[in-house]
Amino acid sequence: MQMFIPIECREKGIKNNMILRNPSNEMNNSAIQSNSPRFNLSSHDWPTVNKTTNNNNIIPQLNEQNIWKELKVKQDEINIKNEEINRQLQFMQTKYDDYMNKMGSIILIMSQQVRIQNDNIERCYTTMNEVLPILSSTLETFQCLITKP
Secondary structure (H helix, E strand, O other): OOOOOOHHHOOOOOOOOOOOOOHHHHHHHHHHHHHOOOOOHHHOOOOOOOOOOOHHHOOOOOOHHHHHHHHHHHHHHHHHHHHHHHHHHHHHHHHHHHHHHHHHHHHHHHHHHHHHHHHHHHHHHHHHHHHHHHHHHHHHHHHHHHHOO
16 A cells, blocks of 8 residues: 655654644554553564463474374365366266257257248248239239229
8 A cells, every 4th residue: 555645744853743743643642652561663672572371272292193194184175175076067067068059959940940931031022023013914904994984
């Protein structure tokens, strides 16, 4: 994370440090200083920490045989998980192949339907082109017969 500090607030010595003279910062610093023991940053000494460790909390040393047993158990767990993942992958691959076969069948059926529809449209167009001139001439003949007394 980067933070921008304006030039007038950058450290120019203790007297001119506006960030340290910020009232909210002074309240926070005074609260922290009153709750914690004094620590001198310039001394480069680490503060003392209370010793709270008990011998009961220390984990007993595992001998080499126990470590190998634990490693074998973990390896067996890994192998079981690996087999489970492989079974799931095979199942997913089978489902994928099945879906792809179904999609191929659907696309084949749709292409056949489109071809059949195009053939039917072509037949209708051809039939209309053959029938319309005959109808037109028939209508003209009827019109002539009706208009002539």
